Amino acid sequence: MSWDVRFTPIVLSERCETLRGEVRDFLAQQRKAGIIPEVPTRVGMDYSADFSRSLGERGWLGWRWPKAYGGHEGTALERYVITEELLATGAPVRAHWVADRQSGPVLLTFGSEAQKQNYLPRIAAGECFFCIGLSEPDSGSDLASLRCRAEKIDGGFRITGTKLWTSNAHRAHYMLALFRTAPATSENRRSGLSQFIVDLSTPGIEVRPVLNLAGEHDFNEVHFDGVEIPDDSLVGALNKGWGQASAELAYERSGPERWLSTYHLLARLVETLGPDSSEDIRRQIGELLVDLVTLRQMSLSVAGMLEAGKEPTVQAAVVKEIGTRFEQRIPRVAHQLLSARSDYDDQDNTVRDLLEHAILWSPAFTIRGGTTEILRGIIARGLGLR
Amino acid sequence: MQFSFTEDQEMIRQSVVELVARACPISEVRAFGQSGAAYSDRLWQDLAGAGFLGALIPEAHGGSELGMLEAGIVLEVLGGALASVPYLSTAVAAADLIGRLGNDAQKAQWLPKIAAGQISVAIAGWSESASVSNDGQIQGNWAPVAHAAGADLLLAVLNGGGGNAQVVVLENSNADAMVEEFPTMDSTRRFGAVELAGTAGERLEKPLDPAGRARLGAILSAGAASEMMGGATCAMDMATNYAKERIQFGRPIGTFQAIKHMLADQLVALEGLRSIVWCALWSIDHAPEEALLAAVTAKAVADKVVLQIASENIQVHGGSGFTTDIDAHLYVKRAQLDRIVWGPPSHHTDFLEQRLAELA
Amino acid sequence: MRLRDSIEEATFRDYVRTWLGENLTEQWRQDYASLEGRERIDFLRKWQGQLYEAGLAVRSWPSSYGGKDAPLTEDLIVFEELAKHDAPPDVFRIGVRIIAPMLMKLARADQRENYVPRIADGRDLWSQGFSEPAFGSDLSALTTRAVRQGDKFVINGQKVWNTYGHLADYCLLLARTNQDAPPHKGLSTFVVPLSTKGIDIRPLRQMNGQQDFNEIFFDDVEIDEEALVGELDGGWKVAMTMLDFERRGISVLGFGCRGLYEKLIALARATRTRDGDQYLIDLPDVRENIAWVGVQARIAVLNNHRFAAMHSDNSVPGPETSVQKLHATELNKTMHALALDLIGRADLTNPQVRKSFSSWEREYLTSFGMTIAGGTSQIQRNIISERLLGLPR
Secondary structure, eight states, X not given: OOOOOOOOOOOOOHHHHHHHHHHHHHHHHHHHTTSSOSSOOSOSOOOOHHHHHHHHHHTOSSTTSOGGGTOOOOXXXXXXXXXXXXXXXXXXXXXXXXXXXXXXXXXXXXXXXXXXXXXXXXXXXXXXXXXXXXXXXXXXXXXXXXXXXXXXXTTEEEEEEEEEOOXXXXXXXXXXXXXXXXXXXXXXXXXXXXXXXXXXXXXXXXXXXXXXXXXXXXEXXXXXXXXXXXXXXXXXXXXXXXXXXXXXXXXXXXXXXXXXXXXXHHHHHHHHHOTTOOHHHHHHHHHHHHHXXXXXXXXXXXXXXXXXXXXXXXXXXXXXXXXXHHHHHHXXXXXXXXXXSTTTTOTTOHHHHHHHHHHHHHHHHTTTTSOHHHHHHHHXXXXXXX | OBOXXXXXXXXXXXXXXXXXXXXXXXXXXHHHHHHOOSSOXXXXXXXXXXXXXXXXXXXXXXXXXXOHHHHHHHHHHXXXXXXXXXXXXXXXXXXXXXXXXXXXXXXXXXXXXXXXXXXXXXXXXXXXXXXXXXXXXXXXXXXXXETOTTOSEEEEEEEEETTEEEEEEEEHHHXXXXXXXXXXXXXXXXXXXXXXXXEEOEEOSSOBOHHHHHHXXXXXXXXXHHHHHHHHHHHHHHHHHHHHHOEETTEEGGGSHHHHHHHHHHHHHHHHHHXXXXXXXXXXXXXXXXXXXXXXXXXXXXXXXXXHHHHHHHHHHGGGGGBSSSTHHHHHHHHHHHHHHTSSOOOTHHHHHHHXXXXX | OBOSOOXXXXXXXXXXXXXXXXXXXXXXXXXXXXXXXXHHXXXXXXXXHHHHHTTOSSTTSXXXXXXXXXXXXXXXXXXXXXXXXXXXXXXXXXXXXXXXHHHHHHSOHHHHHHHHHXXXXXXXXXXXXXXXXXXXXXXXXXXXXXXXXXXXXXXXXXXXXXXXXXXOSEEEEEEEOOSXXXXXXXXXXXXXXXXXXXXXXEEEOOTTSOOOEEEEEEEEEEEEGXXXXXXXXXXXXXXXXXXXXXXXXXXXXXXXXXXXXXXXXXXXXXXXXXXXXXBGGGSXXXXXXXXXXXXXHHHHHHHHHHHHTTSOTTSOOOTHHHHHHHHHHHHHHHHXXXXXXXXXXXXXXXXXXXXXXXXXXXXXXXXXXXXXXXXXXXXXXXXXXXXISOOOO
């Protein structure tokens, strides 16, 4: 058998638990100050530049990075604990999320010294926000087919083309993007791609909102019409961007945000149903909790693998595949158990508001960051089937 | 058994399909939410002109005297087009109730207007907590009620004592005062929250006995299931067409078995739904004692299958499925409301409960 | 549309019920259970003859072949009533439901006259020789060859999953007659008497303990050139026609699902949980699961009737049979798995329950074969998506 997809159990250190306590105290204060809602009525992460900055001030961003770049040289498991607490409480982490989770780590691994000095400290301070420039209208699951190109000009590159699904392009400072810098060869359609940091204040970049089905502005279409960026925008090696972007995608897939999106709903559901619930209800909630606890162990295990310097591509795909379908299951169960109750249509029924928002967002979980179908293909490859 | 439609019924289907395609283009569906209209008037008038609003109305009152199967065909096509017209509540449920329970004057007053597309009706169905006094004053709360906002008439089904129900008709002039807008994620229809606090209306002369209540329940469940089935068929078609056209990895995504098998399972589920929905529709007119169970079973299957197909349509479309740029989201939102607007999501355990009762 | 029996259909159904009540007796069942192998086949051969004499076996066939020119709906009534009476597996179904209908459509007149009537009344038992060890789902690439030599064909190769071959009189063989044409254009079908010299039949043990199917080895087997069915190199069309009939034939399992539902209810009502506290039928998740499969069983019956009405009675059914087959066989498997789940929660110290367990065990294991035979569920999904939805290959 050529596959070895293991999830080694992790026991968190005392340091992790102490850190957890510190994060919880901080978040409790934030709730008291009204910065985080006591009772979330929406799923997903809200955007607050102020909150991101305050986290940066507390030293909880750039956790694993060298101190020389503004980081704190902490462990992946410690970072996991911080992340978990932030998500479980509904903290508004959207603004810094991408930069801290993936853009920063890409720069740390592949960036030049100047790039590391320029961006990493600001990301760690919660002052510098990134968005992801990968998908295009004709290149979603088939990312390698992307066509947005960066032509070499004197002193830099000229960008022409369109990126799509770029969440927060309207608010971020920079985009970490993958562009085509040379034609693909017939042997390797992934060659000829390069990674760039694009300063979104550069003239000629047009950001058009694309409303999601909840009527919210999150996605954008970003159009580059001969936009000129300097040489030092290139990250890592020319034409070797695919490998760098793959590493980036692995970071994107591995965290607890891939199964915690509807966690609040589960918590509110249990609270609302109360201790005198029927056996049938207890069984259904029990089944959800079994999955929750298991996913958490698997997710921790992936963090442990990152800590050990491994590349848990298949494991991360497994966790995301199971986790996102779990995220969708919670609103289904909640709807079944809550909608028949007599108080469901009351004006002040905030759990209903949360449920309805979760229902609207549900389809996104198994699409964003790699569809379920693509993830299963990755897992199949890990099993030696492709 | 002869489980197929007649040629006449197939012609009716074809005719409705063409009518709805002309009168209810997707552009109008998309714009409906912003329009402030109670329903799509043009489509309503076209349906009236073609005789479809009179499907359950005798010719003497301007109807076309068809039947529940034909009404089900119309509902299916309307559901597929995401049309915003109060067909089920007006042309089906209300027409049937007034025709069976009304006296001559009541029938003459309302049925021709329904057939001619001059009035719309919303149904406030049986509610345990609603009541009507001896002098006709109604107390009760209903939400969500489809097409209540802007309806000309409201038909309330109330406890009449002795196992019977009474059906009371309330006029529009009262209606607006009683109906609050109930905004939902489904922008293709308007819903209302109805509150009656002592409002009086006109009682239909005959009471609605248990058999009549069962018939009404069957009509609403089977009718809703048929409409939902139309939506699911269009959602599946949308996903199938996209899978044929969208190229990734150098080939249409419909060549990947993950997509093929998902759509194949949808077709199997939809064909199963079709069998039980048509059985329910047929039973209403031809096997009334079995109709309610067949109808709630059909609705229970629809509640599950339709939402799944609509959701998978979004999945097949990937990121674009999650935007408002394409229409996949409309089918999901509609399916969600369909699950609750005709009563809470149905439960297929009724099917078993009945059998256990027979065996006991 | 009419979803209940017409007067004629009701009369016929009464006749079928009465006949089955008189002939499919407890004694008959005991006799059947006590026999094995060739004796059991001869017992069932007699039964097929009785069904034929009673006018139940092949009603929808043309009268020139022993049928009654009846509408397909009467065949469905027979299948429904057989299922309700728990009739044992129909060993003659391969000939009756797959081979004979194909012969009636595609064979020469002399072949039709020779073989079809003898299939109808059980005089001949038929099997299919299609799949090979290396070619199951990918059937058209098969390699068993039939080489012309004078007025004969000489067959060499190996077939597998050949049901009843060890007891059958004939095999309908699919073999390669043209090495140069594209794979599916180089095949032909033949009637092969299984007593022909050079044929070696070896049984395979199934996971349900039975040995209904075999490997067949062909070693320089000579058959007459008249044994060719249809056109030379036109065997794929013959095979596909048979598969269309086969899928519809397997779908009668849907009628059996209704009986399974009743059995599941009976099982849940009669069985207490291991801690003795409750009957299984009182548990909400048990009710939920049984109700859902009950609804699907109702749907399976309705599907059979609705799909039968899609084509004129004697035409070859279409790809919609894949919908029926996939639905009915997967439902059958799900229902058996549910039965084991229920029994698994029961008190097995009770001998009655243990007896029930053994019987359900066998049926459960058998259910695995149905989602594989006649084209696996995965192949059915490919057929549905490609031929019904038009998705590209």
